[in-house]
Each structure stands twice: as C-alpha cells, then as structure tokens.
Amino acid sequence: MTDSKVFLSIIIAAHNSEKTLSGTLKNLQDACGNNFSGIEVILIDDSSNDSTGEIIRKFSADHTQVQFFKVNFQNIGQVRQFGIENSRGDYITMLDSDDLMKHGSLPILVDFLKEKRPDMLLTKLIEVRELSNIDYKWQNQEPKKLSRDEAIMRFLIHKDIQAHLIGQFIKREYYLENIIPSMTCYEDFFVFPNILSSSQKIYFLRKGHYFYIKRSGSLSNSPDRQKLTNLIICTEKMTELLEKKFFPLILCHWLDVYLKHTKLLQKSDEMDIVRKYIRETWTFRFLSSPNVRLSYKRKSINLLYRNIKKSL
Structure with a gap:
C-alpha cells in the first residue's frame, strides 16, 4: 500500500x-x-x-x-x-x-x-x-x-x-x-x-x-421477517430524529411499510407500532399537508374507509 x-x-x-x-x-x-x-x-x-x-x-x-x-x-x-x-x-x-x-x-x-x-x-x-x-x-x-x-x-x-x-x-x-x-x-x-x-x-x-x-x-426484492424488523427499527429511529415539521412526510413511509408488508405484519407484534402511525395519517395535519402527495392521501383515506367498514 x-x-x-x-x-x-x-x-x-x-x-x-x-x-x-x-x-x-x-x-x-x-x-x-x-x-x-x-x-x-x-x-x-x-x-x-x-x-x-x-x-x-x-x-x-x-x-x-x-x-x-x-x-x-x-x-x-x-x-x-x-x-x-x-x-x-x-x-x-x-x-x-x-x-x-x-x-x-x-x-x-x-x-x-x-x-x-x-x-x-x-x-x-x-x-x-x-x-x-x-x-x-x-x-x-x-x-x-x-x-x-x-x-x-x-x-x-x-x-x-x-x-x-x-x-x-x-x-x-x-x-x-x-x-x-x-x-x-x-x-x-x-x-x-x-x-x-x-x-x-x-x-x-x-x-x-x-x-x-x-x-x-x-435482497430488496425478497421481503422477510428480519428485513421487516430492521425496516421498522430504522423508520422509528428516523421518526424520532427528524424535526416535527417533517412528520407528515415521515408518515408516508409508515404507509409504505404497512401496505407493502401487510401479510408479514399480521403475524407480528410489530403491527401495533405501525398502526399507531397509520392512525396519524387520518388527521387533519396529514391530509391537509401541501407536501404530501395526493396518492398518499388517497391511500390513507382508503385505509380509513376499510377500517370503518370492518367496525360496522
């Protein structure tokens, strides 16, 4: 050398x-x-x-x-x-x-x-x-x-x-x-x-x-339990780290975690962690944010509708 x-x-x-x-x-x-x-x-x-x-x-x-x-x-x-x-x-x-x-x-x-x-x-x-x-x-x-x-x-x-x-x-x-x-x-x-x-x-x-x-x-195309656990750990760390003004955009990442890994989450105690943040997407702060793309607002509303329908 x-x-x-x-x-x-x-x-x-x-x-x-x-x-x-x-x-x-x-x-x-x-x-x-x-x-x-x-x-x-x-x-x-x-x-x-x-x-x-x-x-x-x-x-x-x-x-x-x-x-x-x-x-x-x-x-x-x-x-x-x-x-x-x-x-x-x-x-x-x-x-x-x-x-x-x-x-x-x-x-x-x-x-x-x-x-x-x-x-x-x-x-x-x-x-x-x-x-x-x-x-x-x-x-x-x-x-x-x-x-x-x-x-x-x-x-x-x-x-x-x-x-x-x-x-x-x-x-x-x-x-x-x-x-x-x-x-x-x-x-x-x-x-x-x-x-x-x-x-x-x-x-x-x-x-x-x-x-x-x-x-x-x-690896990126092959989801598994360990990958999901790591993803949740990293997303939580990012949520705690970044300033509150970025929170609506961070919630988009939690929507992705839920929608892309629903089947794995259903067999996991990590579902409660993810659901906590999904509920935050049903707030005025998220749905009125000008930085959040319309596609994510639609995803959130669809999840809310499905959740209400299940409770009926």
Whole structure:
C-alpha cells in the first residue's frame, strides 16, 4: 500500500461475487480512468466460498492502491463498518460488488470534492435492469447546492435522494460519528438520516454516475421477517430524529411499510407500532399537508374507509 495522501476511500464489500466482481473491478478502473491518484480501494471478502477471494487477491496484487481484507462476519453492516475503520480518506464512497459506474467520472467528482469540500455530495442512482441498456458516457455537470431542509424533503418524498450509502460521497468524520449497525439489510437507512440532518454543506448531482443493478431475487426484492424488523427499527429511529415539521412526510413511509408488508405484519407484534402511525395519517395535519402527495392521501383515506367498514 502506498503511503501517499489518501483523499477518497472506496469501500467494496463482496460475498460470493465471482460472477460480477471482475466486471465491477474492471469498471472501477474505467471510472477512475486508470488514475488512482489520491484514491484507495478497500476490498473486503466476507465469508465467500467461491473464487471471490482469488479475484480480489489478483486485483490487489496488481494495484498498490488496494487494501484487501478477509473477514467472516456474514453481515453487511459489520463489513461496511470494518471498511470505514480501516479507511484513510477524507471522504468515503461505497461500491457494491455487482454495480457499475460511468467511465471517467471519479476524477471529476474528486476534483469537485477538493474544490467545494462539502459534507455530502449526493448523487441520484441510475437503476438498471438490463446491462445492455447502459450508457457509460460521462457528461459533466455542476452539482446543485441544497439547503439541509431541502435535502431532507427530497429524501423523505423519495425525490432523487434515497437512503443509500453506495454512490454517495460523505466526509469520513460523519461516518465515525454514526456507527453502522450489525444489520444484514437497511444498515444504510439506519445511519443516513442522521448524517443528512447533521450536515450543513450538501450538494446533489441529478444526473448521477452510479448504475444500481436491479437483479431478480435480490435482497430488496425478497421481503422477510428480519428485513421487516430492521425496516421498522430504522423508520422509528428516523421518526424520532427528524424535526416535527417533517412528520407528515415521515408518515408516508409508515404507509409504505404497512401496505407493502401487510401479510408479514399480521403475524407480528410489530403491527401495533405501525398502526399507531397509520392512525396519524387520518388527521387533519396529514391530509391537509401541501407536501404530501395526493396518492398518499388517497391511500390513507382508503385505509380509513376499510377500517370503518370492518367496525360496522
């Protein structure tokens, strides 16, 4: 590992990723333009039993900017926290072992970070289902400065900003103040709202650089009891953290929890927690809020109607 000053740490967690990791690492080189100046790559093999470790060892042997670790956590939250603790950059970004980035994008973004020194540079992830549809060409654009409240509003209404750590550039000091929990999913949602609400200098890149590959059978498409529990924990934490003026928008997230996971909730003692917030959507404050989309108000009214009908 070179002793030169590290400005950006790129953390990649991998578990049984032999089918995608080589392509991701090749793409990382293209995103850097083979210019790793001021960049370190932290590659972490977590409990793989395929050729993931061999792919990482070969890549690290060919690049002095790479740190390679082998761990046995079987837990994405622990892996990411481990990567943060072993990073040296002023900024941290994360790359999943099956995702991709636009060619030549990273040096330009690093230059922006060096010039503006934001607390966060947030980017809109480009969701992709067919790799053949990807356009890797980078079109440079100036990130837009957001106020803290505007950034929180965009996050809460899922406009451009979601609770992802991948593809985002965040000062390392904020990660050190917000420990990523030992969760197998939603570990990013657990810390993101707190980092966002603590930040003052926030920039947003509308046309992002990061391709988020949506694969069938992925964790995000496979709900289960543990995932639901984590989601409720994170949504409650966000509810307690953010200021009251954002409460109507937070209630939209509780509506999503209820409507998307009704069957799992019916077999859970967590239903009472969710119902408490659903009842809040039947208030004048929620239904009259100009920030709440009409579609959510309709969902709330439909639930109220169903609830009244059941009680008759």
